[in-house]
Amino acid sequence: MAAVGDLQFQEFDDAENLLAANRDATTISIGDPNEKPTNQRRSLGNWSRNADSDKTELLAGQRKSAAFWTFEYYQAFFDVDTYQVLDRIKGSVLPLPGKNFVRLYIRSNPDLYGPLWICTTLVFAIAISGNISNFLVHLGQPQYHYMPEFRKVTIAATAIYSYAWLVPLALWGFLMWRNSKVMNIVSYSFLEIVCVYGYSLFIYIPAAILWIIPIEWVRWITILVAMCLSGSVLVITFWPAVRDDHRRIAIATISAVLILHALLAVGCKAYFFDAPQIEVPGLSGSIASGNRTVTAVKTH
Amino acid sequence: MAEADEASKPLFAGLSDVSISEDIPVEGEITVPVGSPSHDDEYSTLDEPVKETILRDLKAVGKKFGHVMYPKKSTTLLRDWDLWGPLLLCVTLALMLQGGSADSKEDGGPQFAEVFVIIWFGSVIITLNSKLLGGTISFFQSLCVLGYCILPLTVAMIVCRLVLLGGTGTASFIVRFIVVVASFGWSTFASTAFLADSQSPNRKALVVYPVFLFYFVISWMILTFSPSHSDGATDTGP
Numbered sequence: 001m002a003a004v005g006d007l008q009f010q011e012f013d014d015a016e017n018l019l020a021a022n023r024d025a026t027t028i029s030i031g032d033p034n035e036k037p038t039n040q041r042r043s044l045g046n047w048s049r050n051a052d053s054d055k056t057e058l059l060a061g062q063r064k065s066a067a068f069w070t071f072e073y074y075q076a077f078f079d080v081d082t083y084q085v086l087d088r089i090k091g092s093v094l095p096l097p098g099k100n101f102v103r104l105y106i107r108s109n110p111d112l113y114g115p116l117w118i119c120t121t122l123v124f125a126i127a128i129s130g131n132i133s134n135f136l137v138h139l140g141q142p143q144y145h146y147m148p149e150f151r152k153v154t155i156a157a158t159a160i161y162s163y164a165w166l167v168p169l170a171l172w173g174f175l176m177w178r179n180s181k182v183m184n185i186v187s188y189s190f191l192e193i194v195c196v197y198g199y200s201l202f203i204y205i206p207a208a209i210l211w212i213i214p215i216e217w218v219r220w221i222t223i224l225v226a227m228c229l230s231g232s233v234l235v236i237t238f239w240p241a242v243r244d245d246h247r248r249i250a251i252a253t254i255s256a257v258l259i260l261h262a263l264l265a266v267g268c269k270a271y272f273f274d275a276p277q278i279e280v281p282g283l284s285g286s287i288a289s290g291n292r293t294v295t296a297v298k299t300h
Numbered sequence: 301m302a303e304a305d306e307a308s309k310p311l312f313a314g315l316s317d318v319s320i321s322e323d324i325p326v327e328g329e330i331t332v333p334v335g336s337p338s339h340d341d342e343y344s345t346l347d348e349p350v351k352e353t354i355l356r357d358l359k360a361v362g363k364k365f366g367h368v369m370y371p372k373k374s375t376t377l378l379r380d381w382d383l384w385g386p387l388l389l390c391v392t393l394a395l396m397l398q399g400g401s402a403d404s405k406e407d408g409g410p411q412f413a414e415v416f417v418i419i420w421f422g423s424v425i426i427t428l429n430s431k432l433l434g435g436t437i438s439f440f441q442s443l444c445v446l447g448y449c450i451l452p453l454t455v456a457m458i459v460c461r462l463v464l465l466g467g468t469g470t471a472s473f474i475v476r477f478i479v480v481v482a483s484f485g486w487s488t489f490a491s492t493a494f495l496a497d498s499q500s501p502n503r504k505a506l507v508v509y510p511v512f513l514f515y516f517v518i519s520w521m522i523l524t525f526s527p528s529h530s531d532g533a534t535d536t537g538p
Contacts (some may be wrong), residue, residue: 071431074432075432075434077432082505082506085506112431117513124520131524146524148410148525
């Protein structure tokens with residue numbers, strides 16, 4: 001071990017290359033590799049866990065080397081810790097102007113855990129809240145027989161899962177097509193778009209719980225607030241991808257994103273949550289439900 | 301016995317001086333009359349009466365039920381996993397939950413197949429989720445734990461059914477609500493006691509949350525179970 005300083009410097013280089021080959025480690029860009037290599041070698045392990053170190057992403061192209069039919073391929077999409085998921089949820093709810101959700105939180109580590117479980121929770125939240133709200137709305141009516149309405153879970157699941165997968169697919173295809181025509185600075189991978197959409201649906205979970213309150217204007221205000229928050233996150237994310245395009249196409253894309261987002265919310269509210277009846281419940285409500293029960297008995 | 305030993309001691313005391321001369325041939329056969337034990341056991345499990353076979357499996361299932369009801373950190377559930385218990389519980393729960401409302405065929409409670417599919421499909425998804433997040437538990441061990449921890453919810457379903465026999469008013473709803481919430485907490489606590497050790501501490505919450513959601517959905521199905529009426533229903537609550 002002669003020339004200890006030279007050997008240590010060489011070891012530090014090798015360690016950096018080894019770390020770059022290991023897809024699980026996030027490396028940082030070190031300005032002066034000469035100064036204090038031992039300290040940085042020790043603190044690399046700590047820095048890879050620090051979410052605040054927004055340094056270069058050397059491993060962006062080296063992920064997902066396994067074939068798509070192996071288990072390890074899909075394990076790469078679940079490589080997140082609890083605090084990362086919580087940070088991404090927080091980022092989807094609080095839009096910061098100028099801070100892109102994808103660049104700030106996802107940072108070349110798109111995960112499928114968030115979109116999967118947020119969509120599942122949303123399905124059950126909408127179905128259960130709709131059930132409770134219908135029960136509360138029809139509480140005083142003698143003809144109303146409580147039904148769990150289990151079929152609505154499957155309908156909610158179909159609607160939400162297709163929104164969470166097909167809309168990102170369409171948007172990604174559209175962006176790829178425009179990217180071939182107009183040189184864009186920013187382009188997102190399909191999984192990153194799925195990730196953004198999945199996390200942006202999180203705001204609808206507390207909104208669905210608030211929709212239990214059978215007051216119409218409360219529901220509309222909840223929709224507006226939810227739309228503003230998550231819609232602005234979507235706009236901030238996708239504006240850099242389309243702003244170099246023609247003005248009209250850019251605005252059309254952004255407004256399509258927002259309109260689909262709003263359509264999901266309004267559609268769920270209209271289908272799963274009965275409007276509270278403000279007219280006299282004894283007359284019209286009982287006639288309507290009486291007709292329903294009569295036809296149901298007849299079909300038996 | 302002790303006196304006989306003491307009496308025989310002077311008799312055999314001289315045995316140590318006896319030596320066998322070399323021209324006496326020592327030959328013969330030394331056969332062990334008892335055959336290899338595993339060989340006999342294999343034949344005996346085939347030959348044993350059916351009652352014993354069933355009782356052995358039932359005892360194993362029953363022992364695991366005991367582990368679930370008093371959850372402490374033990375690896376028995378994980379080591380000797382079996383899927384008999386989850387199947388039994390799932391079928392019982394689905395049988396009791398089916399139908400639920402006879403007013404219309406469309407919007408009633410979940411049917412038998414739906415409950416069955418939800419429980420098994422949900423368990424598979426949670427197990428895959430746990431493995432994808434890097435858990436060290438095996439696939440069937442996780443299915444076994446999740447299935448066995450449905451036991452408190454099945455007990456709650458039986459209690460709810462009995463309470464519903466007495467009427468469907470607000471009091472019965474409050475009783476059922478308390479029972480279902482208690483058993484939901486018990487199920488979740490029991491399954492996390494078994495599953496939590498298999499995951500790194502950074503991701504424990506990520507694994508526990510889907511389990512929480514799964515048992516929450518099952519509890520919701522139990523709580524909203526309303527028995528079918530033959531007459532026109534006039535009750536005002538679930």
